[in-house]
Amino acid sequence: MGKPAAEAQTAQKSASNQPKTARGEATRKAILTAAERVIGEKGYNDASIGHITSEAGVAQGTFYIYFTTKEQVFSELVLEMGRLVRHTIAEATQDIDNRLEAEEAGLRAFLEFVQAHPDLYRIVQEALFVDPAAYEEYYRTFAEGYRSGLVAAEAAGQISKGDTETRAWALMGIARALGEQLVVFKSEKPIADLVASAYDLIANGIKP
Amino acid sequence: MGKPAAEAQTAQKSASNQPKTARGEATRKAILTAAERVIGEKGYNDASIGHITSEAGVAQGTFYIYFTTKEQVFSELVLEMGRLVRHTIAEATQDIDNRLEAEEAGLRAFLEFVQAHPDLYRIVQEALFVDPAAYEEYYRTFAEGYRSGLVAAEAAGQISKGDTETRAWALMGIARALGEQLVVFKSEKPIADLVASAYDLIANGIKP
């Protein structure tokens, strides 16, 4: 994982649903947090508004004060995941000049993040079916930042020459597969070991 | 992608729904094919039984002669994808003794398969949410075959030593990411180019 572009606090959500008082703010966040947990655990379709609001400790109708639709809360979670992940990786790699080292640190940060937020991870995966546009945006944004990092590293002679676009996708694929090991397959292997093996593969390949 | 274990034509489906005549056989297959297309396109939840049966050209009730549940037809599609993909790769790599070459040929075969069956590809992804057991089975089976291939190659000195389990997951992750490029992101890049870049990464890594 590399150094994706940092990012501003991003746009205001769509419609007329932003809270105007501290109480509203708190309620909205409670619903969002509950949605993350419930949707992450049960999946989009089995997570009913009732489940979400009861987990949040509010009445069902309250949901529609802050969100116009079940899909909207989902999309917002996908966006949040994107922001958080990019921020996490950017922070973990900001002081590292060498690309290969940055790759290693970024991968570690990503896996730690995923382990800490398993629900968000699953939500992004499900976005392919629930909100394809958000899914594409998530990966495209990520890939672009990644790719430009590789281009710079290539120019600086820190990595060999190659097709940076395909490399970016492949490296993201590795990160994703290892994240899935942790979250979906509940692997017990320590993150440090995963990172070490993946790093060796990324740096040296597997030829004898 | 490597040489997964081959496989027998696999078990009889669960309950009492196997056709007993040629007509029944044909109808069942028509429904299965329609389900593949419709579910692949609309996703599990938006694909109603009505959509599927009308695409298949049969009445709604006919569905329940051959499948006990909407989920069952989905699971069957996931299993089918597993069989097909393993078979395809096994065939593409059976005459190749060198592991790195097998890796290349297997990846190419996988990508060609995925491009030819985009619906099946999406169905497997959605299985994580619709039928997690089938999803796990799909990837576990695949990973085991993959890993044992790597172990053999390592023993034969065809690849460097390393953590074969993590390597297997990482390599599968690369294949998956590139497949997604084709199916989800509609990349125009020729498969040959994707394979060449990925092969270079897998064999040599990216260090300068």
Next chain:
DNA sequence: CTGAAACATGAATCAGTATTCATGTTTGAC
């Protein structure tokens, strides 16, 4: 203090759709 805007409630609405079933039609073994 006060009243209008914000916020909260939860029961009712309303639509979609998986599954069942009573009723035909077709097939193939004998």
Next chain:
DNA sequence: GTCAAACATGAATACTGATTCATGTTTCAG
């Protein structure tokens, strides 16, 4: 040819769950 088993039909059932709404309650600017 015949008839029981297979197969097919599509309307009816049954249930789930997103969204709305009429009715309170709380907040806070002035």
